[in-house]
Amino acid sequence: MRALVIGSGGREHALLLGLDRDPSVTELHAAPGNAGTASVATNHAVDANSGDAVVALAREIGADLVVIGPEVPLVHGVADALRAAGFPTFGPSAEAAQIEGSKAYAKDVMAAAGVATARAESVTAVDDVDAALDRFGPTWVVKDDGLAAGKGVVVTADRGAARAHAVDVIENGHPVLLESFLDGPEVSLFCLVDGDTVVPLLPAQDHKRVGDNDEGPNTGGMGAYTPLPWLPDGMVDTIVDDVVRPVAAEMVKRGNPFSGLLYAGLAIGAEGPSVVEFNCRFGDPETQAVLDLLETPLGEVLGAVANGTLADLPPLEWHDGSAVVVVLAADNYPGTPRTGDPISGSHTEGVLHAGTKLVDGTIVSSGGRVLSVVGRGADLAEARAQAYERLARVELDGAHFRTDIGKAAEEGRISL
Numbered sequence: 001m002r003a004l005v006i007g008s009g010g011r012e013h014a015l016l017l018g019l020d021r022d023p024s025v026t027e028l029h030a031a032p033g034n035a036g037t038a039s040v041a042t043n044h045a046v047d048a049n050s051g052d053a054v055v056a057l058a059r060e061i062g063a064d065l066v067v068i069g070p071e072v073p074l075v076h077g078v079a080d081a082l083r084a085a086g087f088p089t090f091g092p093s094a095e096a097a098q099i100e101g102s103k104a105y106a107k108d109v110m111a112a113a114g115v116a117t118a119r120a121e122s123v124t125a126v127d128d129v130d131a132a133l134d135r136f137g138p139t140w141v142v143k144d145d146g147l148a149a150g151k152g153v154v155v156t157a158d159r160g161a162a163r164a165h166a167v168d169v170i171e172n173g174h175p176v177l178l179e180s181f182l183d184g185p186e187v188s189l190f191c192l193v194d195g196d197t198v199v200p201l202l203p204a205q206d207h208k209r210v211g212d213n214d215e216g217p218n219t220g221g222m223g224a225y226t227p228l229p230w231l232p233d234g235m236v237d238t239i240v241d242d243v244v245r246p247v248a249a250e251m252v253k254r255g256n257p258f259s260g261l262l263y264a265g266l267a268i269g270a271e272g273p274s275v276v277e278f279n280c281r282f283g284d285p286e287t288q289a290v291l292d293l294l295e296t297p298l299g300e301v302l303g304a305v306a307n308g309t310l311a312d313l314p315p316l317e318w319h320d321g322s323a324v325v326v327v328l329a330a331d332n333y334p335g336t337p338r339t340g341d342p343i344s345g346s347h348t349e350g351v352l353h354a355g356t357k358l359v360d361g362t363i364v365s366s367g368g369r370v371l372s373v374v375g376r377g378a379d380l381a382e383a384r385a386q387a388y389e390r391l392a393r394v395e396l397d398g399a400h401f402r403t404d405i406g407k408a409a410e411e412g413r414i415s416l
Contacts, residue, residue, distance in 0.1 A: 001299055002027040002062055005041070006048045006078065007069030008034045010327075010354035010372040011284040015067055016041050017352070018291045018298035025299045029061050035363045036346070036353025048073050051081025058087050065090065065303050068260075071281050075101040079260075088306035092280050095256040099247075100280040103145045103177045109254075110275060113246035117275040118179040129166045132178050133159060139181040142166050146174045153218050155181070182267035182274050185414050187228065188286045189236065189264045191244045192301065194310035195257040198245050200236050202226045202293060202318060204286040205409070206265075210334055212404045219334040220369060223405030224286040225324040225380060226293065230414040231268075239266060239273050247278070259305060268416055285372050288352055289323040292374050322383040323376045324406045326391055330355065331398030333368035338398055341365045345394040350374045350387070365396060380410040 003019050005012050005028070013036045019025045020040050031054065033043035047053045049072055058066055066082050068074055068091035077094035091097075098105040103120075110117045122145060123132045133140065140162035144152030154165040169176040190201040204226035210216035243264055251258050263279035291298065295317040304313040330337035343356065343363045352374065355367020371394060375387030384406050391401065408414050 001025045001064045003065045004029045004063040005067045008032050010352045011287045012069040013352040014288040014291050022297035022299035034353045035356040035358045049076050051078045055081050055085045090302045090306045092258050092260040096258045097280040099278045106278050113250040118182050120179045122175050124175045136178050141179040143177040144169045145177045184267040184269035187266045191262050193248050193258045193262045194305050197311045202290050203228050221285045222402045223326045224289050225406035226289045285325045288325040288372050292323040293319045321378045322380045324383040324387045325372050325374045326387050326405050327369050328371040328399050328401050330365050337368040339365050341397050343396045348393045350390045380406050
C-alpha cells in the first residue's frame with residue numbers, strides 16, 4: 001500500500017510512524033511534511049489546501065490511501081476532490097467538516113440530535129456584544145465561530161477580557177459564539193466514523209493552557225495522556241451512545257454523512273458528558289499519545305474507513321499501559337513565536353516533529369509548537385518519566401514546556 005499523509009505537524013508525523021509500523025504499507029509520502037517526516041517518508045512541497053495539487057500528487061505517486069491530517073484542507077474540500085478522482089481518502093467532505101468549521105453548525109446538529117452541550121448564542125455585531133455578555137457569566141466562554149487552530153477560545157472570569165476577544169473576533173470578520181461554562185474534567189474521545197458506524201479509540205485528556213497548573217492563555221495543546229485512570233468504566237460507551245452516534249446519525253439524515261475521525265471534546269459533569277466542541281480530524285497532541293498505544297495496524301484501520309468497510313473491522317487491539325506526550329513550544333508561543341532557531345537532540349526516540357524544517361542540513365524551528373515528545377510505560381508515572389527524560393535531551397533556545405502533563409491524574413487529583 002502506498003500511503004500519502006497531508007499535513008506538516010506532529011499529528012502527521014505520528015500518523016506516518018504508525019503507518020510505517022504496518023507491514024502492508026510499502027511506501028510513505030507526506031505533503032508538505034516537515035524535518036521529522038522526511039526521515040520516514042518522501043516529502044512533497046505541495047499546497048495541502050489545494051484539491052487540484054493534492055490530486056495531482058496522488059496520481060503521480062499512485063496513492064492507495066490518502067490521509068488528511070489538518071482541518072483546513074478538509075473544510076476546503078480536499079477530501080471531496082480526492083474521492084471524485086477515485087482515491088480512497090480518510091477525512092470527511094467539506095460539508096461534513098463544518099462540524100468543526102462552524103461552531104454554530106455544530107450546535108444546530110447537536111440540538112437536532114438531542115446531544116447535551118453548553119447553551120450558546122451567536123453574535124455578529126459589536127453593538128450587540130455587551131447585551132449578550134449580560135446573559136452569560138460569571139465565567140465567560142467566547143469562541144471564534146471559525147477555524148482558529150485551537151487558539152480562538154477565551155475562557156475567563158474577566159468580563160473585559162471576554163468583551164475584548166468578542167470584539168476582536170467580530171472585527172476580524174467572524175461571528176462570535178458565547179457559551180455557558182461547562183464544569184467538570186475534560187475528555188477527548190476520538191471515534192472512527194463511517195456513516196452510522198462508530199468505533200471509539202482510547203480516551204485522552206489534553207492540557208490547553210500554556211502554563212503549569214492550567215495557567216495562562218489557551219493554546220493548540222501543550223500535552224496529553226491516555227488512558228484516563230479516573231474515567232469510570234462504561235463512560236466511553238455512554239459517550240458513544242449519547243453523543244457520537246446520535247450526531248453521526250443526524251449527519252446521515254441531513255445527507256452529509258461523516259467519514260473519517262470525529263473528535264468529541266467533552267466536559268464530564270454531574271449529569272454526564274456534555275460536548276465542548278467537535279473536531280473533524282485527529283486532535284493534536286492527543287493523537288501522538290493514542291496512536292502510540294494502538295496495536296492494530298494503522299493502515300488497516302484508516303483504510304477501513306476510507307473504503308467504507310469500518311463495520312467489518314475486527315475489534316481494535318491496544319498495548320497495555322499509558323502514554324504521555326509533552327509539547328516543546330517556541331519562545332513567545334502562543335503569541336507570535338520566534339522561529340529559525342537550530343534544534344539539537346530531535347532525533348531522540350519518541351520525538352515527533354511539528355514546527356520544524358531543514359535549512360542547509362540543519363533542523364530549525366518553524367512554528368509555535370515545535371516538537372512533541374512521547375513516553376510510554378506500565379502506568380502514568382512511568383510514561384511521564386520517560387517523556388520528560390526524552391525531552392531533556394532536546395535543546396532549543398528560548399523554548400518552554402509544561403512540567404505537569406498528566407501529573408494530576410497520576411496523583412489521583414481528578415475525580416467526577
